[in-house]
Amino acid sequence: MIPSQTAQAIGIYCHVPFCASTCDFCAFYQEKPRRGDLDRYLAAMELEFAQLPQDRAVDTIFWGGGTPGLLAAKDLERLGRSLLERLGQPPVEWTIEMAPSTVKADKLEVLRDLGVTRISMGVQSFDPKLLESLGRLHNPKQIYTAWERVQAAGFAQANLDLMFAIPNQSIEQWEADIREAARLGPSHLSTYCLTFEEDTALYVKLSQGKVSIDEDKELRFYERGWELLAELGYQQYEISNFAQQGAECLHNMNTWRMHEWVGCGPSAASQYGGERYQRPANLDEWCRAMESRQWPKNERVELDHDLLMADAVIFGLRMNQGVDLQLISERFDHASNRLDLEAKLKSFEGEGLLRSQGSHYALTHRGRLVCDAIGSALLEV
Numbered sequence: 066m067i068p069s070q071t072a073q074a075i076g077i078y079c080h081v082p083f084c085a086s087t088c089d090f091c092a093f094y095q096e097k098p099r100r101g102d103l104d105r106y107l108a109a110m111e112l113e114f115a116q117l118p119q120d121r122a123v124d125t126i127f128w129g130g131g132t133p134g135l136l137a138a139k140d141l142e143r144l145g146r147s148l149l150e151r152l153g154q155p156p157v158e159w160t161i162e163m164a165p166s167t168v169k170a171d172k173l174e175v176l177r178d179l180g181v182t183r184i185s186m187g188v189q190s191f192d193p194k195l196l197e198s199l200g201r202l203h204n205p206k207q208i209y210t211a212w213e214r215v216q217a218a219g220f221a222q223a224n225l226d227l228m229f230a231i232p233n234q235s236i237e238q239w240e241a242d243i244r245e246a247a248r249l250g251p252s253h254l255s256t257y258c259l260t261f262e263e264d265t266a267l268y269v270k271l272s273q274g275k276v277s278i279d280e281d282k283e284l285r286f287y288e289r290g291w292e293l294l295a296e297l298g299y300q301q302y303e304i305s306n307f308a309q310q311g312a313e314c315l316h317n318m319n320t321w322r323m324h325e326w327v328g329c330g331p332s333a334a335s336q337y338g339g340e341r342y343q344r345p346a347n348l349d350e351w352c353r354a355m356e357s358r359q360w361p362k363n364e365r366v367e368l369d370h371d372l373l374m375a376d377a378v379i380f381g382l383r384m385n386q387g388v389d390l391q392l393i394s395e396r397f398d399h400a401s402n403r404l405d406l407e408a409k410l411k412s413f414e415g416e417g418l419l420r421s422q423g424s425h426y427a428l429t430h431r432g433r434l435v436c437d438a439i440g441s442a443l444l445e446v
Contacts, residue, residue, distance in 0.1 A: 080330030134163030168211035252312035387427025
């Protein structure tokens with residue numbers, strides 16, 4: 066078990082599992098928004114919030130899904146107020162994910178009044194044909210309308226998600242999406258390479274040969290995106306994330322640094338109190354557990370310093386600032402794998418994938434292109 070970290074603030078993640086439809090690429094747990102299920106969900110979330118630790122400050126909140134913005138304004142307010150009642154003070158950062166088609170003025174007003182500081186909108190693309198190929202419900206006009214509403218509501222920060230390596234997408238289309246997103250002026254941009262997750266419509270198309278994976282083309286998308294975003298004033302601070310000065314996502318950064326967070330809602334994962342676990346990925350099962358005052362911990366993993374140190378290195382390397390092996394080993398001072406990790410990092414440095422200065426390591430440009438492979442190799446240490 067890891068020792069208590071009571072002096073350190075934690076994050077709160079809330080999973081809102083409702084979606085009007087399932088995008089072809091999405092593998093997250095979700096349900097259709099039926100009124101009875103919504104009411105039961107909100108009541109069960111209040112029960113789960115009542116179990117949040119009272120001896121720890123909360124500095125970040127993140128509402129993901131699903132589509133949190135699909136909730137009506139009154140439901141968003143109920144969910145937010147019940148959470149705030151459990152906190153001693155407002156968080157430093159509070160993010161909510163919203164699809165363009167769900168962004169309405171009354172919802173934004175409620176969220177702003179609750180203290181939400183950051184809206185993250187899943188745009189994916191401004192090209193109607195590419196949006197259709199992803200199974201997205203919104204169109205470009207809805208993106209612009211939603212963005213105008215977010216700007217008018219006056220949130221401190223806003224993020225736009227973009228996706229690349231979509232079937233039949235050209236490099237020119239990718240450049241156009243980046244330029245258009247940057248023209249709108251969000252403080253943060255996230256760019257994700259399309260992945261083919263099992264149990265998704267896109268995976269079925271892949272298995273049927275209707276779409277294919279071109280890894281060389283994916284690398285060209287990565288490199289052109291990084292280059293163009295830098296030209297447009299967005300600094301890359303993690304493989305998939307770019308921000309204007311001071312607009313980095315604190316919640317995600319704390320996660321990559323192996324700090325603690327508590328997940329609430331069906332399928333929500335936690336890293337807290339020396340263990341990782343997940344709530345049931347089933348709305349009815351999760352609701353019944355909350356109503357019975359049971360707190361199931363599925364896929365539970367007991368954390369030790371070896372595991373935390375390895376993960377702090379693996380996820381920390383995703384950030385452009387890299388990792389300081391000495392500082393990490395001081396945090397997880399019972400870890401026995403530092404020398405093995407250091408030897409592996411040195412071997413990657415010899416291949417030109419990492420650069421080092423003392424105990425500090427960071428990926429080179431080549432290293433960032435194969436970041437997942439480096440992480441997989443470090444997992445085996």
